[in-house]
Structure formats: C-alpha cells, structure tokens
Amino acid sequence: MKLSKSAYGKIDREIAKFPSGRKRSAIIAAMAIAQDETRWLSPEVMQEIADYLEVPFIAVEEIASFYSMFDTQPIGKYKITVCTNLPCDYSGGGQAARHLQAQLGVGFGETTQDGLFTLVKGECMGACGDGPVLLVNNKRMHVRMSNEKIDHLLEDLKK
Numbered sequence: 839m840k841l842s843k844s845a846y847g848k849i850d851r852e853i854a855k856f857p858s859g860r861k862r863s864a865i866i867a868a869m870a871i872a873q874d875e876t877r878w879l880s881p882e883v884m885q886e887i888a889d890y891l892e893v894p895f896i897a898v899e900e901i902a903s904f905y906s907m908f909d910t911q912p913i914g915k916y917k918i919t920v921c922t923n924l925p926c927d928y929s930g931g932g933q934a935a936r937h938l939q940a941q942l943g944v945g946f947g948e949t950t951q952d953g954l955f956t957l958v959k960g961e962c963m964g965a966c967g968d969g970p971v972l973l974v975n976n977k978r979m980h981v982r983m984s985n986e987k988i989d990h991l992l993e994d995l996k997k
Contacts, residue, residue, distance in 0.1 A: 840883045845875045849890065861891040865901055869908055878909040906960065907976045914949040916995050919960035919973040926962075929969030930984075935959075937985045938972075941992060954996065 841849075852867035868887050869879060876883055884898045891898075902908040909917065920926075920935045935957075939945055942955050949956040965971045968981035972991070980991060 840880070840886050841872055841875060845871050846890070849887075853891075862893050862897065865891060865893065865898060866905075869898065869902060873908060877915070878912050880910075884910075906958075912949075914956040915954050917956045917958060917975050919958050919963075919976070920946075921961070921963050921965075921969065921971040921973075922959045923962045923966075925966035926969035926971055929982075931970040934970035934972070934983050934985075934988060937988055941989065955992075 848871045849864065849868045852864040852871070853861050856863040865887070868891060869884075872883050872887055873879055879902050881899075884902060885895055888895045888898045902910050906919075918938065920938060921931055922935065923931075935946075938957055942950050942957060944950055944955070944957050946957055946959045960973060963971050963973055963979060965979065965981055970981075970983045972980045972983050972988070974980065974991075974995070980987070983991070
C-alpha cells in the first residue's frame, strides 16, 4: 500500500460527493490527493488508485498523461512552473525563466542535484495581466515576478 489511511479518508470524502456507483468521477481528486502525498504518480500509485476506484488502470493513466498538473516521473520537492505563453512572455516571462534556469542551474524538465527544485514550462495560468507568473507545486501562484522576487522565493523555499 503506497497511500496512507489519511489519503484514503480524503479520497472517500471525494467519492461521497458523487452518486452511488460513480467512484470514477473522483479520479482527478484521488490523483491530486495521492500526488500531494507521494509527490508524483508512479505506476504503482496509479494502479492503487485504479483498484480503489474500481476502474481500469488506463483510465487513471490517461488523465495523468493529459493534465500537466500530474507528474508521472519523480520531481523535486518544489515544482516551479513558469508561464511561457505570449502575454507572460511580453511581461518578462522569458526573462524570469532564464533567471530561474541560471539560479537553479537546470533547464526546463530538469531537477536540481539536491532534489529540491524541478523547473517546468507552463501554459496560460489565467493571470495574463500579472506576468511573469510562477506556480509552485500546482498550488501557489506568484505574480509579477522580478528577478529579486524570484530570488526571495527560492530562498524561502530552501528554508
């Protein structure tokens, strides 16, 4: 068993939101709960979710491979997603990405040697007027990110 009793309790609360016999409707929520606990969705974790929700493995794997919020490979403790769409790029997104790459010593899709940070490209995050935009671990959005703000963010995350 890869997931904790606590994770299963959370998944059960999500299942309860849907009509009886509709466990499948809780796949995305279950995957998010599992990823919060395990940091990425290994094939074993996806199989555990599939078994628990009584769906084929492919139903979970399809969703994991479609949505960029799900990680099917190990990642660092902090996944930093940089919006690379045109509006953010016009607002300094490209510069923010280059600064992050220089500060972390990694390119997009790579993880720092200490395992702390993974840097990824992101699509529009719906904050086009607030670029450059960064998203940490799919949950915390940071807007108007100057080099100085990026440096402070990295220092805060390292603590």
